[in-house]
Amino acid sequence: MTTVVPPDHDPFDTASIRSSTLRSWESSATRLAEDVAAESELVEFGYRDRLLTELAANAADAAHAAGGGALAVWLEPDTVLHVANTGSPLHAEGVRSLAALRVSAKAGSDAGAGQVGRFGVGFNAVASVGVEVSVRSTTGGVVFGLDRTREALSDSDVAVAESTVPMLRLPWPDPIPPADGYDTEVVILLRDDVDGPALLASMAGEATTLLLELPALQAIRCGDTSVRRHDSTVDDVDTITIGAATWTQIRTAHARWLMPGPADAPVPHGADVLHAPTRTDLALTLPAMCVADVAVTPDRRALHPDTDIRVVADGYHRLALALHPAHRLAVLPSAGFPASATDGVLRDAVIADLADHSWLPTADGELVAPARAVVIADATERVTDMVAEFLDGVVVAALSDTTSLRRLAGVGVTETSLVEVCERLSGVTRPPRWWHDLYEAISPMIADDRVRGEIATIPVPRADGRMSIGVRGLVLADVGARADSADDTAPPSISWVATVHPEAEHPLLERLGAQRRSVSELLADPALRSAITETHESDSWASDGIPGDDPAERLAHEVLGLVAADPEADIPPWLGQLLIPTRTDSPDDDPLRPADELLLPDSPIASVLVADAPFGRVAADVVTRHGVDALRRIGVGWGFTVVADELPTGPDHDLPDEAQWWDHLDAEPQRLVAVRDLDLVDPDRWPAALSLLATDPTTVATLTDPAGYTAWWLRTYAEIDDTPLGWFRAPDDATFAGVLDPLDHPHAALLAGALAGAEVTSTDLAAVVLRRLGDPDRAIAPGVAATAHAALVRAHRRGVLDLDDLDPPVGVRTLAGTVCETAVVIDAPWMLQIVDPGEAVVLPPPLVSADASHLATILDIATAGEDIAVTVVEPGEPSTWAQSAVALTFALATGIASPGGEVRLHDTVRLDVRRGSDTRRVEVDWWVDDAGIHHLGRPVGHSR
Numbered sequence: 001m002t003t004v005v006p007p008d009h010d011p012f013d014t015a016s017i018r019s020s021t022l023r024s025w026e027s028s029a030t031r032l033a034e035d036v037a038a039e040s041e042l043v044e045f046g047y048r049d050r051l052l053t054e055l056a057a058n059a060a061d062a063a064h065a066a067g068g069g070a071l072a073v074w075l076e077p078d079t080v081l082h083v084a085n086t087g088s089p090l091h092a093e094g095v096r097s098l099a100a101l102r103v104s105a106k107a108g109s110d111a112g113a114g115q116v117g118r119f120g121v122g123f124n125a126v127a128s129v130g131v132e133v134s135v136r137s138t139t140g141g142v143v144f145g146l147d148r149t150r151e152a153l154s155d156s157d158v159a160v161a162e163s164t165v166p167m168l169r170l171p172w173p174d175p176i177p178p179a180d181g182y183d184t185e186v187v188i189l190l191r192d193d194v195d196g197p198a199l200l201a202s203m204a205g206e207a208t209t210l211l212l213e214l215p216a217l218q219a220i221r222c223g224d225t226s227v228r229r230h231d232s233t234v235d236d237v238d239t240i241t242i243g244a245a246t247w248t249q250i251r252t253a254h255a256r257w258l259m260p261g262p263a264d265a266p267v268p269h270g271a272d273v274l275h276a277p278t279r280t281d282l283a284l285t286l287p288a289m290c291v292a293d294v295a296v297t298p299d300r301r302a303l304h305p306d307t308d309i310r311v312v313a314d315g316y317h318r319l320a321l322a323l324h325p326a327h328r329l330a331v332l333p334s335a336g337f338p339a340s341a342t343d344g345v346l347r348d349a350v351i352a353d354l355a356d357h358s359w360l361p362t363a364d365g366e367l368v369a370p371a372r373a374v375v376i377a378d379a380t381e382r383v384t385d386m387v388a389e390f391l392d393g394v395v396v397a398a399l400s401d402t403t404s405l406r407r408l409a410g411v412g413v414t415e416t417s418l419v420e421v422c423e424r425l426s427g428v429t430r431p432p433r434w435w436h437d438l439y440e441a442i443s444p445m446i447a448d449d450r451v452r453g454e455i456a457t458i459p460v461p462r463a464d465g466r467m468s469i470g471v472r473g474l475v476l477a478d479v480g481a482r483a484d485s486a487d488d489t490a491p492p493s494i495s496w497v498a499t500v501h502p503e504a505e506h507p508l509l510e511r512l513g514a515q516r517r518s519v520s521e522l523l524a525d526p527a528l529r530s531a532i533t534e535t536h537e538s539d540s541w542a543s544d545g546i547p548g549d550d551p552a553e554r555l556a557h558e559v560l561g562l563v564a565a566d567p568e569a570d571i572p573p574w575l576g577q578l579l580i581p582t583r584t585d586s587p588d589d590d591p592l593r594p595a596d597e598l599l600l601p602d603s604p605i606a607s608v609l610v611a612d613a614p615f616g617r618v619a620a621d622v623v624t625r626h627g628v629d630a631l632r633r634i635g636v637g638w639g640f641t642v643v644a645d646e647l648p649t650g651p652d653h654d655l656p657d658e659a660q661w662w663d664h665l666d667a668e669p670q671r672l673v674a675v676r677d678l679d680l681v682d683p684d685r686w687p688a689a690l691s692l693l694a695t696d697p698t699t700v701a702t703l704t705d706p707a708g709y710t711a712w713w714l715r716t717y718a719e720i721d722d723t724p725l726g727w728f729r730a731p732d733d734a735t736f737a738g739v740l741d742p743l744d745h746p747h748a749a750l751l752a753g754a755l756a757g758a759e760v761t762s763t764d765l766a767a768v769v770l771r772r773l774g775d776p777d778r779a780i781a782p783g784v785a786a787t788a789h790a791a792l793v794r795a796h797r798r799g800v801l802d803l804d805d806l807d808p809p810v811g812v813r814t815l816a817g818t819v820c821e822t823a824v825v826i827d828a829p830w831m832l833q834i835v836d837p838g839e840a841v842v843l844p845p846p847l848v849s850a851d852a853s854h855l856a857t858i859l860d861i862a863t864a865g866e867d868i869a870v871t872v873v874e875p876g877e878p879s880t881w882a883q884s885a886v887a888l889t890f891a892l893a894t895g896i897a898s899p900g901g902e903v904r905l906h907d908t909v910r911l912d913v914r915r916g917s918d919t920r921r922v923e924v925d926w927w928v929d930d931a932g933i934h935h936l937g938r939p940v941g942h943s944r
Contacts, residue, residue: 062087
């Protein structure tokens with residue numbers, strides 16, 4: 001393209017520049033070859049992909065001089081690229097620089113003060129895509145072109161190859177002004193092999209980066225795509241917005257650092273290159289974009305050999321300070337190998353700058369350098385806040401997770417273990433509730449046994465006001481509010497075990513090994529038993545009988561408070577030995593006595609005891625403080641007291657006549673539950689005492705086992721109207737109806753276990769039964785008499801009866817219900833056919849002859865077989881059980897098993913019966929003779 005220029009329109013004296021350059025080429029073909037080679041090298045290697053970057057850099061320099069500017073790029077038509085900018089226009093020195101190699105009009109004393117270009121070679125980038133380029137400005141314009149240069153060389157008779165001429169050494173004037181609204185416009189006629197639209201699209205992709213690199217440019221338009229940069233600065237921190245994207249920027253002496261994203265939501269930069277200020281070929285892996293003010297090579301692709309890149313990192317920590325505290329780790333380089341040697345050096349320098357300055361936020365609102373940081377892995381905000389109360393430099397929880405800790409390790413931060421935290425906690429004084437909150441805070445951090453081991457030495461406040469290091473030996477008392485507390489908030493004191501203060505209790509302590517114990521377990525602790533024993537061995541109360549603040553009294557209040565805290569707790573029997581403050585009516589009264597030696601004021605049991613019963617009275621203020629129920633449960637008397645032993649080994653429970661009861665047992669009991677102090681009941685007050693026993697759920701349960709101690713003792717020793725309780729029967733028990741009188745008592749049914757039952761249990765009771773069976777004034781049914789006889793036999797067989805102490809009765813009760821002095825005991829059922837019912841003493845069926853013999857011995861009378869001789873008159877007809885229908889009929893009728901052997905059949909069975917001197921003949925239905933042969937009479941209708 002050739003433009004005719006008026007001879008007088010050459011504001012930049014391009015003719016002189018062309019003339020001088022052509023003369024040098026005419027005089028030296030080598031000089032021309034050097035210029036061709038230099039331009040070719042810059043186009044093909046140095047600036048092969050930097051067209052928009054270099055033109056934008058020139059535009060930025062122009063904009064800087066003018067205080068800011070904009071850049072526009074468009075195609076018109078698709079083969080002509082237009083790049084226009086606002087700012088300082090073209091001047092003569094600039095034209096000379098454009099037409100020279102490695103000569104910059106910006107290399108003077110002000111170079112570097114916001115200037116980008118300084119080598120005079122960047123404009124060569126246009127030759128990489130164009131065959132002609134015009135620079136049009138408000139002060140004039142110049143044009144360079146390959147065809148123009150070839151024509152000039154031809155006119156000067158300089159021989160040159162068609163493809164080896166430089167494009168940017170010979171300028172011509174260009175009178176065309178820049179596009180409207182712009183101060184300078186570069187117009188490039190593209191080569192045929194350059195895709196204009198594709199080139200424009202690629203330039204649009206560079207626009208945002210260029211605006212970040214070149215702050216003098218405020219806007220760039222590429223075709224239809226426009227981007228504009230907006231800046232705001234607060235406290236030396238810049239917020240840059242380009243379209244929808246935001247960067248947070250800080251400026252240091254040697255660089256600008258840009259973190260993508262706002263300060264409260266940074267997004268660490270990906271792989272990038274060093275920008276100085278435009279991009280170089282030095283790959284970086286830093287999380288922020290680095291726009292450095294350092295010396296680079298003329299092609300802007302590498303550092304100048306004299307450049308110390310480490311200075312760029314000075315002040316890098318300020319980028320961390322510019323970010324929200326929770327996001328400051330975004331400035332840390334990611335782990336991995338450096339992308340280049342420069343990257344490695346700069347990464348190390350950045351890390352060193354971070355390590356040397358305070359930028360990590362702490363829980364107490366201060367800043368700390370990494371070396372002084374206390375980072376507790378995975379700590380919650382509550383943990384860091386609480387630990388910061390006694391430990392300096394605790395980094396906020398937002399930066400204390402495991403991932404953050406691994407990253408912080410790169411700048412010298414070391415994890416502060418929970419072991420160290422626990423060591424620092426030693427000696428810390430805080431209220432118990434504070435410790436509970438600390439346990440609550442760190443509990444989510446305790447994920448496994450290893451972590452549990454790390455906090456094994458954590459301090460724990462105890463209920464006694466002391467501190468324990470670790471939970472070993474500590475107890476978590478599973479109790480409620482203290483029963484004697486006016487506000488129902490204070491817990492019971494527990495001095496015999498080391499307990500965690502209730503306000504500090506937390507499930508974490510149990511996870512660490514503290515033992516949770518119920519009230520039942522606390523009361524059963526051997527240490528309490530030992531403490532009670534120690535109080536018995538001391539004499540700490542005041543000599544004037546007024547209870548003092550001594551260990552025994554304090555222990556009493558602690559135990560009673562604990563008992564009141566859990567109404568369902570099990571009470572060990574030895575707790576009755578707990579010394580309790582008493583009512584002292586005289587100086588001789590003991591101010592402290594065991595609980596089981598005391599009665600409550602107005603207790604019902606006091607009304608049934610003998611006058612000299614050895615019981616004291618509980619002090620009224622103790623009753624008021626702890627309540628009747630707690631005192632009753634540990635053994636203070638209200639009603640009768642029950643002694644319990646799950647595995648008794650002998651009669652060692654201090655129960656009256658216990659050894660006697662133990663001796664009469666068939667086997668040792670597996671469990672003992674017994675009412676004590678029965679021997680202290682006033683004999684005249686047993687009816688009332690029995691009512692107390694029957695109406696108290698605790699004591700009435702002891703009456704259900706007739707073999708138990710309580711029922712046994714009452715049967716044996718308690719008396720109603722001078723009659724032992726064991727001589728009475730329950731009103732609904734007819735076993736001994738008429739023999740034993742029913743107990744006339746409103747609670748007789750509940751007392752049944754302590755009354756006579758179905759068995760004769762002693763020689764005394766046997767004597768009563770025999771005496772009353774022989775009393776003709778008593779109406780006793782035959783069946784009751786037979787049952788009583790059987791009970792006597794069983795007692796005799798068991799060895800219960802001592803016949804030497806048992807007087808034989810004068811008269812005995814017969815089958816007729818009468819009393820007879822000449823009766824015999826029926827020892828065989830066939831004897832009933834020959835003995836008068838008024839003389840027959842019987843046992844219930846089935847009749848066993850051995851039992852009849854026992855009964856005869858007890859009654860001191862003969863059996864029928866001993867007293868009566870019988871002879872069968874006729875021998876009868878011999879037969880067998882198998883052959884005789886009469887025998888089979890008899891066996892079926894009597895229910896006996898058909899024996900084998902002989903039977904004798906009679907039309908009538910006649911017997912000669914002799915008793916003493918009296919003999920008589922008797923007809924019977926059947927008989928068994930002394931040989932055991934059955935004699936059977938034929939029923940009417942049976943033939944021989």
